[in-house]
Amino acid sequence: MILVLVDHDRGVLDATSVQALTAARALDSDVEVLLVGAAGRDAVAELATYGADTIHLAVHDTLTDYAPLASAKAALELVSSRSPRGIFTTGTPRGNEVLAHIAAILDAPMAAEVLSVTFGDAGVHEVVRNRWGGNLTETARVHNDLLLVAFAPHAIRAENATGAGNVNEFTPNLDAADTAVRVIDRTGGAATGVGLAEARVIVSGGRGVGGPEGFDVIEQLADLLSGAVGCSRVVTSNGWRPHSEQVGQTGTKVAPDLYIACGISGATQHIAGCRTSKTIIAINTDKDAPIMGYAHYAVIGDAQTILPELVAATRAAKE
Amino acid sequence: MNIAVCAKRVPLSGGRWELTADNLDIDTSGASVGFTTSPHEECAAEAAVQLVEQLGGSSTVITLGVADSEEQIRSLLAVGVDRGVIIETDGSEWDPQATASALTEQIKAGSPDGAYDLVLLGTEAADTADFQVGIRMAHALGWPVVTNVKGMTIDGGVARCERAVGSAREVYEVTLPAVITVKDGLNIPRYPSVPGRIKARKKPVDTVIIEKPAARLEKVRLDLAVEEARSAEILGTGVDAVPALVEIFKNIGVL
Numbered sequence: 011m012i013l014v015l016v017d018h019d020r021g022v023l024d025a026t027s028v029q030a031l032t033a034a035r036a037l038d039s040d041v042e043v044l045l046v047g048a049a050g051r052d053a054v055a056e057l058a059t060y061g062a063d064t065i066h067l068a069v070h071d072t073l074t075d076y077a078p079l080a081s082a083k084a085a086l087e088l089v090s091s092r093s094p095r096g097i098f099t100t101g102t103p104r105g106n107e108v109l110a111h112i113a114a115i116l117d118a119p120m121a122a123e124v125l126s127v128t129f130g131d132a133g134v135h136e137v138v139r140n141r142w143g144g145n146l147t148e149t150a151r152v153h154n155d156l157l158l159v160a161f162a163p164h165a166i167r168a169e170n171a172t173g174a175g176n177v178n179e180f181t182p183n184l185d186a187a188d189t190a191v192r193v194i195d196r197t198g199g200a201a202t203g204v205g206l207a208e209a210r211v212i213v214s215g216g217r218g219v220g221g222p223e224g225f226d227v228i229e230q231l232a233d234l235l236s237g238a239v240g241c242s243r244v245v246t247s248n249g250w251r252p253h254s255e256q257v258g259q260t261g262t263k264v265a266p267d268l269y270i271a272c273g274i275s276g277a278t279q280h281i282a283g284c285r286t287s288k289t290i291i292a293i294n295t296d297k298d299a300p301i302m303g304y305a306h307y308a309v310i311g312d313a314q315t316i317l318p319e320l321v322a323a324t325r326a327a328k329e
Numbered sequence: 330m331n332i333a334v335c336a337k338r339v340p341l342s343g344g345r346w347e348l349t350a351d352n353l354d355i356d357t358s359g360a361s362v363g364f365t366t367s368p369h370e371e372c373a374a375e376a377a378v379q380l381v382e383q384l385g386g387s388s389t390v391i392t393l394g395v396a397d398s399e400e401q402i403r404s405l406l407a408v409g410v411d412r413g414v415i416i417e418t419d420g421s422e423w424d425p426q427a428t429a430s431a432l433t434e435q436i437k438a439g440s441p442d443g444a445y446d447l448v449l450l451g452t453e454a455a456d457t458a459d460f461q462v463g464i465r466m467a468h469a470l471g472w473p474v475v476t477n478v479k480g481m482t483i484d485g486g487v488a489r490c491e492r493a494v495g496s497a498r499e500v501y502e503v504t505l506p507a508v509i510t511v512k513d514g515l516n517i518p519r520y521p522s523v524p525g526r527i528k529a530r531k532k533p534v535d536t537v538i539i540e541k542p543a544a545r546l547e548k549v550r551l552d553l554a555v556e557e558a559r560s561a562e563i564l565g566t567g568v569d570a571v572p573a574l575v576e577i578f579k580n581i582g583v584l
């Protein structure tokens with residue numbers, strides 16, 4: 011049996027959770043799912059449409075919002091009672107975190123950013139996983155009977171299947187320390203404009219944009235194309251733009267229809283965040299910049315003179 | 330307040346990665362490859378320096394890596410960290426379990442100023458992205474841990490931490506001593522000043538050597554990400570290329 015841990019926020023499923031469920035079903039006919047918190051009940055019906063037959067629902071008075079250690083403790087009860095051979099989850103912040111707590115408590119190895127899994131005999135399994143933000147892959151052996159795996163988000167395409175969606179509610183044994191770290195409040199939210207992660211078009215600027223003023227035309231072009239503004243880390247570490255706009259390995263990963271990289275060299279850590287964009291256009295003074303190996307189209311020249319003209323021409327074309 | 334920052338030396342390439350002939354490592358012999366510290370860990374060091382400025386105490390950066398990791402340690406000392414410790418390796422990789430237990434031993438040993446109150450790490454390492462060293466350390470120390478932190482304030486021995494969930498922030502509170510793993514964007518790390526660099530040369534960096542345990546997450550080989558080799562179609566030079574750009578906007582349906 012493979013146990014799949016599901017990441018939900020107050021009952022709303024993280025879309026990548028069902029990818030781990032599909033991965034588990036491809037390897038084992040016997041898959042069970044764990045939802046932690048009473049709010050998880052809202053996710054049951056959707057999980058059933060991805061083939062979940064048995065869904066364990068951990069309910070406890072203290073589980074009022076996400077609490078990583080408590081989620082791990084609930085999963086460990088199922089490890090004892092159901093003896094899975096693997097625990098799969100999605101590589102979201104919560105998925106990775108809960109799995110790492112389980113791994114730490116069991117003193118067992120855990121593989122994150124996983125792309126594919128091969129169960130082996132005698133407590134040695136093989137995984138292929140991302141490194142360096144997906145610029146490299148690693149083949150690794152995992153030395154433990156119970157295989158703990160967090161899949162790289164979107165490494166697997168979720169497949170629908172009909173599942174019974176039977177709920178087995180249980181009350182895990184938790185003490186106060188298990189919920190000492192938990193969500194106690196929420197702030198912000200409902201950002202205005204098009205969010206970076208969802209935008210169909212992103213106009214992104216790097217060091218070559220010259221300074222914070224250089225982003226005026228980038229904002230205008232993004233507005234005209236109903237898109238969002240992105241940037242490189244040089245831009246955020248200079249304080250020209252907020253970190254929420256940074257694209258890359260330690261920023262946001264994006265996959266828009268169009269990504270326009272203005273004055274961005276194309277370091278692998280930047281590419282890690284935008285390589286799956288459908289079309290990439292580079293505007294760069296250097297025809298040999300690494301970005302040219304990833305872009306579909308390029309204009310060689312000064313972004314600071316090209317962008318104002320491009321804004322004017324785009325506006326004219328819209329009228 | 331005594332703070333430990335766990336940071337790692339990692340290779341940095343201006344262009345694409347190349348691998349060694351045995352496919353076990355990144356080829357760092359080329360001129361275009363240097364070494365650096367991950368942005369997450371630079372933010373952890375900046376946070377430690379700010380907290381010590383604010384609350385007193387001292388900060389220590391701890392690295393498990395080759396002797397040359399001193400270069401990355403010195404650059405963190407240059408922005409204000411007080412001292413460094415290198416757990417020296419022969420350059421072969423330690424898996425996250427072995428890494429966590431080696432780092433934990435250093436935390437248990439304490440700093441010259443007394444026991445540590447706070448351990449700061451990155452949420453994930455730049456090269457291996459294991460997402461676990463901080464959490465394993467917290468369990469070994471019996472301390473609470475908050476991960477993915479992008480906002481942090483400490484008052485009266487309690488750390489208030491924020492992390493992103495969608496476009497909102499969720500808030501956690503932990504009582505120190507604690508482990509906190511942070512993300513790029515927590516702060517804007519300062520650049521080292523010239524006096525900072527000069528002071529850094531005199532700050533203490535200790536070396537310890539311990540035995541490497543067998544890997545339980547064992548690297549077998551590395552490969553470069555497979556993707557179609559691309560060479561951008563050049564639309565033109567300067568503003569003359571603007572009409573071609575607008576044409577593309579129309580063709581792909583964004584205009």
Ligand SMILES: Cc1cc2nc3c(=O)[nH]c(=O)nc-3n(C[C@H](O)[C@H](O)[C@H](O)COP(=O)(O)OP(=O)(O)OC[C@H]3O[C@@H](n4cnc5c(N)ncnc54)[C@H](O)[C@@H]3O)c2cc1C
Nearest residue numbers: 216217218242243258259260261273274275279295313455
């Ligand atoms: C672990 C790690 C994680 C990282 N994560 C990220 C990340 O998430 N996102 C990220 O972006 N970076 C990240 N980085 C940093 C990354 O390695 C690069 O340093 C950064 O992406 C470079 O930003 P840039 O392209 O704006 O600047 P540069 O590399 O300096 O490039 C500037 C480019 O602009 C061009 N240019 C100059 N003037 C003009 C002009 N007038 N018009 C047009 N073009 C011009 C130049 O030819 C050059 O190609 C990370 C680094 C590490 C080590």
Ligand SMILES: Nc1ncnc2c1ncn2[C@@H]1O[C@H](COP(=O)(O)O)[C@@H](O)[C@H]1O
Nearest residue numbers: 335336393450451453454459460461462
């Ligand atoms: N060799 C190392 N030396 C010092 N710190 C490390 C080392 N490896 C990992 N870390 C710390 O642990 C964090 C998480 O690493 P990981 O769990 O391997 O992704 C990193 O961001 C570092 O802060």
